Amino acid sequence: MSTPSRYWREIPQRYRLEANKCNRCKLIFFPPRLLCPECKNRDLEKTKLAEKGEVITYTIIRVPPAQFSDQAPYAVGIIELKDGVNLTGQIVDCAFDDIKIGMKVKLEFRKLFEQGHAGILCYGYKFVPD
Amino acid sequence: MRDVAVIGIGMTKWGELWKKSLRDIYVETALLALEDAGIDRIDSMYIGSMSSGLFVGQEHIASLLADYLGQLPVPATRVETACASGGLALRLGFMEVASGMSDVVLASGVEKMTDVGGDEATYALGTAADQEYEGYQGITFPGLYALIARAHMQKYGTTREQLAKVAVKNHHNGLKNPLAQYQFEITVEAVLNSVKVADPLNILDCSPITDGAAAAIICPADMARKMGKPLIKVIGTGHATDTIQISQRKDMTWLEATYQAAKQAYAMADKKPEDIDLIEVHDCFTIAEICVTEALGIVEKGKGGEAVEAGLTAMEGKIPVNTSGGLKSKGHPVGATGIAQVVEVTKQLRGEAGERQVKDARVGMTQNMGGSGGSSVVHILERE
Numbered sequence: 001m002s003t004p005s006r007y008w009r010e011i012p013q014r015y016r017l018e019a020n021k022c023n024r025c026k027l028i029f030f031p032p033r034l035l036c037p038e039c040k041n042r043d044l045e046k047t048k049l050a051e052k053g054e055v056i057t058y059t060i061i062r063v064p065p066a067q068f069s070d071q072a073p074y075a076v077g078i079i080e081l082k083d084g085v086n087l088t089g090q091i092v093d094c095a096f097d098d099i100k101i102g103m104k105v106k107l108e109f110r111k112l113f114e115q116g117h118a119g120i121l122c123y124g125y126k127f128v129p130d
Numbered sequence: 131m132r133d134v135a136v137i138g139i140g141m142t143k144w145g146e147l148w149k150k151s152l153r154d155i156y157v158e159t160a161l162l163a164l165e166d167a168g169i170d171r172i173d174s175m176y177i178g179s180m181s182s183g184l185f186v187g188q189e190h191i192a193s194l195l196a197d198y199l200g201q202l203p204v205p206a207t208r209v210e211t212a213c214a215s216g217g218l219a220l221r222l223g224f225m226e227v228a229s230g231m232s233d234v235v236l237a238s239g240v241e242k243m244t245d246v247g248g249d250e251a252t253y254a255l256g257t258a259a260d261q262e263y264e265g266y267q268g269i270t271f272p273g274l275y276a277l278i279a280r281a282h283m284q285k286y287g288t289t290r291e292q293l294a295k296v297a298v299k300n301h302h303n304g305l306k307n308p309l310a311q312y313q314f315e316i317t318v319e320a321v322l323n324s325v326k327v328a329d330p331l332n333i334l335d336c337s338p339i340t341d342g343a344a345a346a347i348i349c350p351a352d353m354a355r356k357m358g359k360p361l362i363k364v365i366g367t368g369h370a371t372d373t374i375q376i377s378q379r380k381d382m383t384w385l386e387a388t389y390q391a392a393k394q395a396y397a398m399a400d401k402k403p404e405d406i407d408l409i410e411v412h413d414c415f416t417i418a419e420i421c422v423t424e425a426l427g428i429v430e431k432g433k434g435g436e437a438v439e440a441g442l443t444a445m446e447g448k449i450p451v452n453t454s455g456g457l458k459s460k461g462h463p464v465g466a467t468g469i470a471q472v473v474e475v476t477k478q479l480r481g482e483a484g485e486r487q488v489k490d491a492r493v494g495m496t497q498n499m500g501g502s503g504g505s506s507v508v509h510i511l512e513r514e
């Protein structure tokens with residue numbers, strides 16, 4: 001099991017959706033990096049992810065990783081947010097048959113899984129119908 | 131740079147090899163390659179292994195395997211780029227021989243995957259994805275390829291049946307490969323009705339968990355000529371990277387690393403897609419073969435599904451793909467796969483592929499891929 005620091009240092013982006021905006025090419029990207037993936041510029045500022053977007057692809061996970069075994073089956077998609085950022089996350093609070101490419105969704109803060117029996121509860125973002 | 135030739139190949143029957151350890155599987159295979167080359171000493175060795183640490187709890191395997199192979203104190207190097215580790219082992223061996231640093235190099239790969247249970251194997255394979263931003267969200271490896279498949283179906287009209295036909299074709303080819311893990315035919319219906327893993331992919335869209343190794347001995351072409359060996363030259367090599375998180379790619383239906391690696395290999399070999407007689411590609415999932423054939427330029431972008439349906443990539447087709455049975459039927463011990471592709475192409479170019487021999491095969495290609503396409507290694511081989 002990892003030490004809590006591995007979890008703790010991801011909190012700004014996972015809980016507060018902190019992303020970066022490049023001050024040269026204006027690209028917004030997530031997760032934060034030390035240089036802009038497009039123009040390699042290091043002059044970046046913090047910004048918050050747009051919280052709405054649409055599904056660009058999705059799947060239903062039927063055979064899950066161990067720590068997600070009590071949740072399967074569940075939907076995971078790649079969502080294109082309004083600020084142009086793409087990210088991977090679960091799509092919840094809707095029937096699988098209602099999930100379509102182009103479906104409008106928004107980000108919500110949720111519990112993702114538990115790290116073992118005595119481990120920490122891991123939180124982050126999921127997508128729900130908008 | 132010196133010309134480089136493959137003078138020995140080795141592979142044993144792949145599968146769930148409960149009785150054999152990683153080191154046994156490896157040594158048995160490497161010895162076959164040494165015997166095939168007619169030599170007993172090497173100058174250096176490379177071993178592709180994705181995750182011996184997670185699969186058998188053992189790191190530092192390069193020295194271990196050099197020892198058990200009776201080759202101490204040769205330099206031995208383990209290389210890792212997820213499922214493309216084997217291909218990378220050949221590329222580094224190639225560089226060492228081509229540069230003149232060494233003459234005889236063993237390029238090899240191994241993975242012992244069944245010493246752990248299913249959950250642990252799933253975890254180990256999952257580490258090839260972005261653990262913090264893909265794995266953390268509950269995605270699995272089949273899940274990542276399922277995301278690619280759905281996007282490809284949406285963008286190009288690729289059908290569920292076309293995906294199934296990749297598996298059917300590769301099992302048909304694997305039937306004629308005595309070393310394949312799964313030597314049986316499957317039907318489109320069987321694929322469509324098999325257990326769902328990550329929609330739209332079912333279990334028969336996925337390559338299996340496998341124990342196995344593969345080995346190739348390379349040396350300068352001039353030395354190979356003096357040994358009177360059939361001259362199978364490595365005439366092109368390419369290696370490229372992409373984001374390991376698929377959501378970060380501009381077009382997730384397009385395998386840019388494979389395209390870039392192929393571009394390098396074609397340029398070095400001075401060949402074009404139409405010069406290639408057969409290809410071994412990384413069909414870890416059915417959708418992967420479709421995307422790879424597009425990235426290699428043997429079919430147009432978006433036409434990979436139609437191509438398999440039309441039989442273009444079948445054994446009797448214009449360009450046979452995965453005559454060995456591919457990862458789907460032959461098995462996928464991740465670190466070994468890239469070298470097994472070279473073993474198959476070398477057999478074909480030597481005319482030793484038996485029942486699955488491609489007539490007059492002279493130029494062959496291998497494409498090995500890491501993760502969901504975050505790395506790719508391509509080689510072109512030619513019989514002189």
Ligand SMILES: [Zn+2]
Binds near residue numbers: 024039
């Ligand atoms: Zn920038």
